[in-house]
Amino acid sequence: MGHPRQPVRRRGRPPLHQRGAGPCGEGPSPGGSRGGHRPRFDSVSDEFDLIATIVDALGDATAGESVVLGPGDDAAVLRLPPAHELVVSTDTLVEGQHFPAGAAPELVGYRALAVSVSDLAAMGAEPVAAVVSLTAERLTERWARAFARGMAEAARAFQTPIVGGNLARGDANICVAVHGSVPQGDSLTRTEASAGDDLYVTGQIGGAGLALRSGLLKAQSISDVEPGSAQGRYWLPQPRLAIGQRLRGVASATIDVSDGLASDVVHICEASGVGCDIDLGDVPVFPGSDPAAAVCAGDDYELAFTASPTHATAIRAIAGETDTPIHRIGSMDDGPGARWRQGGKPISLAGGFRHF
Amino acid sequence: MGHPRQPVRRRGRPPLHQRGAGPCGEGPSPGGSRGGHRPRFDSVSDEFDLIATIVDALGDATAGESVVLGPGDDAAVLRLPPAHELVVSTDTLVEGQHFPAGAAPELVGYRALAVSVSDLAAMGAEPVAAVVSLTAERLTERWARAFARGMAEAARAFQTPIVGGNLARGDANICVAVHGSVPQGDSLTRTEASAGDDLYVTGQIGGAGLALRSGLLKAQSISDVEPGSAQGRYWLPQPRLAIGQRLRGVASATIDVSDGLASDVVHICEASGVGCDIDLGDVPVFPGSDPAAAVCAGDDYELAFTASPTHATAIRAIAGETDTPIHRIGSMDDGPGARWRQGGKPISLAGGFRHF
Structure with missing residues (x-):
C-alpha cells in the first residue's frame, strides 16, 4: 500500500447514504406499500x-x-x-x-x-x-x-x-x-489443485459449530467473549489474512472453511477436477467437539488449501511465523470426489454424523 | 480500459457463491433456526x-x-x-x-x-x-x-x-x-458547489413517481415496457453514465436524483455548505406530472449538478453530444438552504405537495 495523499473530502455532515431527506414533508406516500424508493422509518x-x-x-x-x-x-x-x-x-x-x-x-x-x-x-x-x-x-x-x-x-x-x-x-x-x-496475477483460487498435492487446514475445526449446538451464543458484548472459547470462535472469527497472503505462490488451491470443512473440500475437488482422501483422525478438532460433527459444522473461517509436497517446509515456516497450527489432513488424487476414512477404514460422514 | 489478458479461470461448475454443499447430508441442523451459516432452501x-x-x-x-x-x-x-x-x-x-x-x-x-x-x-x-x-x-x-x-x-x-x-x-x-x-483525482462529489454556480438537471423529472402513484407498474417483462413511458422511467432507468463522465472537470458538484430532486438539491447544499434558489417553473417535468409532486417523487435517476457559469457552453455541448436535455433550474448562493419559487413567488413544497 502506501499512497501519497489521503484527503477525506467533507464539508457537511457525512451520512452513509442519504435517502428521503428534504423539504417535501411526509405528504402522501408515493405508492404506499407498493413501492417508492425511500425508506419508511x-x-x-x-x-x-x-x-x-x-x-x-x-x-x-x-x-x-x-x-x-x-x-x-x-x-x-x-x-x-x-x-x-x-x-x-x-x-x-x-x-x-x-x-x-x-x-x-x-x-x-x-x-x-x-x-x-x-x-x-x-x-x-x-x-x-x-x-x-x-x-x-x-x-x-x-x-x-x-x-x-x-x-x-x-x-x-x-x-x-x-x-x-x-x-x-x-x-x-x-x-x-x-x-x-x-x-497482479497472484490471487489464490479453488481451481488449481492437482493430484499428488497435500491437503491442509489452519487452526482448529468445530468450535463455532459446538457453540451453536450448545446454545452458547448469549454474550452481550465483545468484552464478554473469550476469544479462544467456542463462543469466541463463532462471534469473533479471525480471518487468516496473514496466512492467505503468505500462501501466494505456495498453495495451489485455497478456500475459507465457512460451509464446513467436508463441504469446502468438495468445492476444491469440483473446481479443480480432482479428488481427495482424508482421514478424520488427522483433522485438528476444537476441544470437546465430535470430529464428524466438526467437519460438517461450518462457521469456522479457517483456510483449507492444497500444495505440492515440495512446499511442505515452506508451510511449516508459515505456521511458525504466524504462530498458527497448520495440519496436513489428506492428499489430492484423481478422484472420484472426497473420500473420508477413520483409522484407515472408509466412512460416510452423513451416516457418521447421524450416529454420533 | 483495455487490459492485455482476461482469463476467466474455471474448471468446475461456477456457482455464484457455494454454500451448504457436501457429504454431510441434511443431518441435525446446527442451531436450528437460531443460527448456522448455511441457507435453508x-x-x-x-x-x-x-x-x-x-x-x-x-x-x-x-x-x-x-x-x-x-x-x-x-x-x-x-x-x-x-x-x-x-x-x-x-x-x-x-x-x-x-x-x-x-x-x-x-x-x-x-x-x-x-x-x-x-x-x-x-x-x-x-x-x-x-x-x-x-x-x-x-x-x-x-x-x-x-x-x-x-x-x-x-x-x-x-x-x-x-x-x-x-x-x-x-x-x-x-x-x-x-x-x-x-x-485519479477526477471523481465528482457533492461537496464542491460554490455560491454563483448554476444548478442543472438532466432529462425529465417525475415520470417514475407518476407511474408509482398511478399503479402503472404491472408489466411482466422488459419487452412489455415502453422505455419512454412513465412505467419505463420506473422499471428501466437509464443511468446517465455518458453525461457523468463528460462532467469531470466541468461540474462542481453532482448527485443522482434518486430521493427526489428537492431532497437531492438539499444534499448538495448541505455537503457543499451553500444554498440555492430554484424556480419550479424551470424544472423539466414528465408530461402529465404535477411539478411539485415531480420534484418530491424520486426514483428518476437523472443527475442534478452545479457548475460555474463559465461552463454554460460546455454543458450545452454535452447535452448535444449525448442527445439529452440538460436544463438550468436555479443558482447556488450563500443560503440558507434550498429555496423554491413559482413564478417569482416563494413557495413551500411540503404545503404545495399536500394541496395539489
Missing part, C-alpha cells in the same frame, strides 16, 4: 439520526490509507496499490438464519465484517475497504450504535475501513461487500 | 440448482474486459485501468418497499442493477463490475432465471458484468454493490 429525521449515529460510532474506522473519499457521497473512492488487482466478495447475514434472533448487535457487527474479510484471506488478498447495507424493521439508535461499534472493532482489527453503506427498512439483513488487493 | 441441491440457473441465465454478462476471475470462487478478481481510482457504492431493494410485491422478476433484476449504476454515473465513473446478494424466502428456479435475465440485460446495457454474489433465505432483499473507475 418512523420519520425522515429518524433515518438521518441513525445514519449520523452509525457514522459517529464508526469513528476512525471509515478512514484508511486507501480511502480517498469515505461515507457521505453517491459512492466511495478508493485507491489500489500499483500493479495490483481488485478482489471483491459479498456476503449476507439474515437474522434467525445466520445469527440468532435477538443477538447482541456489537457481536453481529463484528461477525458480519469478519466473515466477509475471510473471503479476502482465502484469495491471498490484503483488505482495502468494505461497504455495508443494513436492512432492519425497527432500527433503534441504541442497536445501530452497538452494531457500528462492533463493526468498527473488526474494521480496525482487519484494517478494513467501512467506506459506505445503505439503510433500508425490512426484515433484518446485513449485506457486506469487501474489497481487497493482490499483486 | 428446500434442500441443498435446490440451492445448487438455483446458483447454476442464475449463472447460466447471466450468460456472457459475467465477463468483461476488467474481469480476471468471475463468479465461482471465494471472491472475484478485477483489474482497473492504470492511474484510476475505484468507485464503490451499495444499494438495497426490499420487496414491498422499493418495488411492488409480486413484481415481474425480469424488471426487478434490471432495475436493481440500474439504480446502483446510477451512483457510478453521479461520480463520473465508468462501470467495472457488480456483485449481487439475493435473499428470498421462496426462490423458484423460474423467478431466479427471469431475475437473472433482467439483470443480465442491464449488465450488457451499462457494461457492468455481474462477477459474484450470494444466495440467502429470508425476506426478499436484493443488495447490489457496484464498482467503477475514474482517472
Whole structure:
C-alpha cells in the first residue's frame, strides 16, 4: 500500500447514504406499500439520526490509507496499490438464519465484517475497504450504535475501513461487500489443485459449530467473549489474512472453511477436477467437539488449501511465523470426489454424523 | 480500459457463491433456526440448482474486459485501468418497499442493477463490475432465471458484468454493490458547489413517481415496457453514465436524483455548505406530472449538478453530444438552504405537495 495523499473530502455532515431527506414533508406516500424508493422509518429525521449515529460510532474506522473519499457521497473512492488487482466478495447475514434472533448487535457487527474479510484471506488478498447495507424493521439508535461499534472493532482489527453503506427498512439483513488487493496475477483460487498435492487446514475445526449446538451464543458484548472459547470462535472469527497472503505462490488451491470443512473440500475437488482422501483422525478438532460433527459444522473461517509436497517446509515456516497450527489432513488424487476414512477404514460422514 | 489478458479461470461448475454443499447430508441442523451459516432452501441441491440457473441465465454478462476471475470462487478478481481510482457504492431493494410485491422478476433484476449504476454515473465513473446478494424466502428456479435475465440485460446495457454474489433465505432483499473507475483525482462529489454556480438537471423529472402513484407498474417483462413511458422511467432507468463522465472537470458538484430532486438539491447544499434558489417553473417535468409532486417523487435517476457559469457552453455541448436535455433550474448562493419559487413567488413544497 502506501499512497501519497489521503484527503477525506467533507464539508457537511457525512451520512452513509442519504435517502428521503428534504423539504417535501411526509405528504402522501408515493405508492404506499407498493413501492417508492425511500425508506419508511418512523420519520425522515429518524433515518438521518441513525445514519449520523452509525457514522459517529464508526469513528476512525471509515478512514484508511486507501480511502480517498469515505461515507457521505453517491459512492466511495478508493485507491489500489500499483500493479495490483481488485478482489471483491459479498456476503449476507439474515437474522434467525445466520445469527440468532435477538443477538447482541456489537457481536453481529463484528461477525458480519469478519466473515466477509475471510473471503479476502482465502484469495491471498490484503483488505482495502468494505461497504455495508443494513436492512432492519425497527432500527433503534441504541442497536445501530452497538452494531457500528462492533463493526468498527473488526474494521480496525482487519484494517478494513467501512467506506459506505445503505439503510433500508425490512426484515433484518446485513449485506457486506469487501474489497481487497493482490499483486497482479497472484490471487489464490479453488481451481488449481492437482493430484499428488497435500491437503491442509489452519487452526482448529468445530468450535463455532459446538457453540451453536450448545446454545452458547448469549454474550452481550465483545468484552464478554473469550476469544479462544467456542463462543469466541463463532462471534469473533479471525480471518487468516496473514496466512492467505503468505500462501501466494505456495498453495495451489485455497478456500475459507465457512460451509464446513467436508463441504469446502468438495468445492476444491469440483473446481479443480480432482479428488481427495482424508482421514478424520488427522483433522485438528476444537476441544470437546465430535470430529464428524466438526467437519460438517461450518462457521469456522479457517483456510483449507492444497500444495505440492515440495512446499511442505515452506508451510511449516508459515505456521511458525504466524504462530498458527497448520495440519496436513489428506492428499489430492484423481478422484472420484472426497473420500473420508477413520483409522484407515472408509466412512460416510452423513451416516457418521447421524450416529454420533 | 483495455487490459492485455482476461482469463476467466474455471474448471468446475461456477456457482455464484457455494454454500451448504457436501457429504454431510441434511443431518441435525446446527442451531436450528437460531443460527448456522448455511441457507435453508428446500434442500441443498435446490440451492445448487438455483446458483447454476442464475449463472447460466447471466450468460456472457459475467465477463468483461476488467474481469480476471468471475463468479465461482471465494471472491472475484478485477483489474482497473492504470492511474484510476475505484468507485464503490451499495444499494438495497426490499420487496414491498422499493418495488411492488409480486413484481415481474425480469424488471426487478434490471432495475436493481440500474439504480446502483446510477451512483457510478453521479461520480463520473465508468462501470467495472457488480456483485449481487439475493435473499428470498421462496426462490423458484423460474423467478431466479427471469431475475437473472433482467439483470443480465442491464449488465450488457451499462457494461457492468455481474462477477459474484450470494444466495440467502429470508425476506426478499436484493443488495447490489457496484464498482467503477475514474482517472485519479477526477471523481465528482457533492461537496464542491460554490455560491454563483448554476444548478442543472438532466432529462425529465417525475415520470417514475407518476407511474408509482398511478399503479402503472404491472408489466411482466422488459419487452412489455415502453422505455419512454412513465412505467419505463420506473422499471428501466437509464443511468446517465455518458453525461457523468463528460462532467469531470466541468461540474462542481453532482448527485443522482434518486430521493427526489428537492431532497437531492438539499444534499448538495448541505455537503457543499451553500444554498440555492430554484424556480419550479424551470424544472423539466414528465408530461402529465404535477411539478411539485415531480420534484418530491424520486426514483428518476437523472443527475442534478452545479457548475460555474463559465461552463454554460460546455454543458450545452454535452447535452448535444449525448442527445439529452440538460436544463438550468436555479443558482447556488450563500443560503440558507434550498429555496423554491413559482413564478417569482416563494413557495413551500411540503404545503404545495399536500394541496395539489
